[in-house]
Amino acid sequence: MAKIAIMGFGTVGSGVYEIMRKNASGISRKASADIDIKYILDIRDFSSHPENQLFTKSFDDILNDSEVEVVVEVMGGLHPAYEFTKAALEAGKSVVTSNKELVATYGSELLKIAEDNNINYMFEASVGGGIPIIRPLHQCLAANEINQIIGILNGTTNYILTQMIRAGKSFEEALADAQAKGYAERNPAADVEGHDACRKIAILSSLASGKHVDYNEILTEGITGITLEDVHYADSLGYVIKLIGFSDIQADGRVFARVCPMLVQKSSPLAGVEDVFNAIMVKGDSIGEVMFYGRGAGKLPTASAVVADVIDCVKHINKSKHIMWTKTAENFMISADDVYVSYFVRATTDKAFVKNQIPEAEFVSCDGNETVFVTPRDKEGSLNGKLAKIGGVLSKIRILEE
Numbered sequence: 001m002a003k004i005a006i007m008g009f010g011t012v013g014s015g016v017y018e019i020m021r022k023n024a025s026g027i028s029r030k031a032s033a034d035i036d037i038k039y040i041l042d043i044r045d046f047s048s049h050p051e052n053q054l055f056t057k058s059f060d061d062i063l064n065d066s067e068v069e070v071v072v073e074v075m076g077g078l079h080p081a082y083e084f085t086k087a088a089l090e091a092g093k094s095v096v097t098s099n100k101e102l103v104a105t106y107g108s109e110l111l112k113i114a115e116d117n118n119i120n121y122m123f124e125a126s127v128g129g130g131i132p133i134i135r136p137l138h139q140c141l142a143a144n145e146i147n148q149i150i151g152i153l154n155g156t157t158n159y160i161l162t163q164m165i166r167a168g169k170s171f172e173e174a175l176a177d178a179q180a181k182g183y184a185e186r187n188p189a190a191d192v193e194g195h196d197a198c199r200k201i202a203i204l205s206s207l208a209s210g211k212h213v214d215y216n217e218i219l220t221e222g223i224t225g226i227t228l229e230d231v232h233y234a235d236s237l238g239y240v241i242k243l244i245g246f247s248d249i250q251a252d253g254r255v256f257a258r259v260c261p262m263l264v265q266k267s268s269p270l271a272g273v274e275d276v277f278n279a280i281m282v283k284g285d286s287i288g289e290v291m292f293y294g295r296g297a298g299k300l301p302t303a304s305a306v307v308a309d310v311i312d313c314v315k316h317i318n319k320s321k322h323i324m325w326t327k328t329a330e331n332f333m334i335s336a337d338d339v340y341v342s343y344f345v346r347a348t349t350d351k352a353f354v355k356n357q358i359p360e361a362e363f364v365s366c367d368g369n370e371t372v373f374v375t376p377r378d379k380e381g382s383l384n385g386k387l388a389k390i391g392g393v394l395s396k397i398r399i400l401e402e
């Protein structure tokens with residue numbers, strides 16, 4: 001019998017409990033051992049819960065109980081999740097988490113502690129909710145050099161953009177709709193400003209490159225500046241606008257990563273990913289392209305990934321799976337200025353002046369109020385310099401080259 005503890009009985013924690021109870025026999029069969037919940041840690045009162053005897057408010061109950069071999073950390077936030085995770089790992093307990101903030105910030109340290117203690121720190125649910133992506137990257141695709149990852153990693157923004165594209169709602173209307181449906185928080189900044197997707201692409205980039213990719217160094221733009229005019233022009237050109245987490249892993253091991261809205265060709269499989277769904281396209285040197293698609297958030301989808309990690313931990317008691325990334329030297333990240341892009345641009349400047357600065361620009365519309373054009377591919381730094389000279393830029397959105 002393997003005993004586990006769940007830290008945090010919010011949406012994901014209660015989902016883990018529900019799946020553990022609902023699918024108990026199948027889970028035990030797949031783990032080759034019975035797995036039971038010994039503690040649930042939460043500071044709130046759950047005295048009316050049918051299994052109220054499981055609840056504790058003291059982390060020490062879990063830490064000091066040698067029967068507990070796997071701890072599920074679904075508290076969210078950095079503190080005290082970091083301190084609890086570190087202590088549990090140092091005490092020889094494997095830890096499973098959905099906490100992307102913690103993995104993106106302290107992943108290399110916590111993975112090293114797990115490795116040193118011959119146990120595991122697993123985080124399948126931290127990216128893409130229920131979609132398998134962490135295990136495929138370090139296991140199923142292990143024979144490949146991973147060259148590129150392109151993902152729709154945030155369900156809330158994908159829902160908002162889908163509403164703008166499909167229903168013609170403004171950003172503000174679509175956001176209010178997402179809040180009414182419970183997808184977006186009352187303070188939606190983490191989603192709409194791209195921070196959530198940034199943590200997720202940092203984790204995927206770290207895993208794929210084997211080096212810690214600091215999310216502070218990932219250029220991140222959200223979708224708050226996207227207008228219905230942008231959406232309509234994109235449509236007329238054969239594109240949809242998606243918030244994309246992008247990572248390019250070079251042959252020398254250096255990484256370029258960013259999060260920003262991009263024009264995605266309608267023929268791309270990523271263009272058909274709508275509503276709250278997520279998708280992650282991975283390019284490997286041997287497999288080519290492979291895409292992972294599904295529910296990137298929500299109670300049971302996320303909990304299903306957590307429970308799968310619990311099963312894996314139970315199958316690997318005292319056996320490290322050697323998931324690692326290491327600290328990086330300075331200048332590890334490639335500067336955006338040196339990366340080739342093309343932009344879709346709307347500006348108030350007249351066509352002749354645009355043509356003077358960017359002779360190869362392809363003009364889409366020049367109705368007197370706005371000049372709309374697509375730039376040739378060039379180094380981003382150079383294009384930004386030219387666009388600064390042109391001035392009057394209302395929007396500039398990168399075009400995804402696949």
Ligand code: HSE
Nearest residue numbers: 153154155156296297
């Ligand atoms: N707020 C996140 C999203 C939840 O919308 O995708 C999952 O990390």
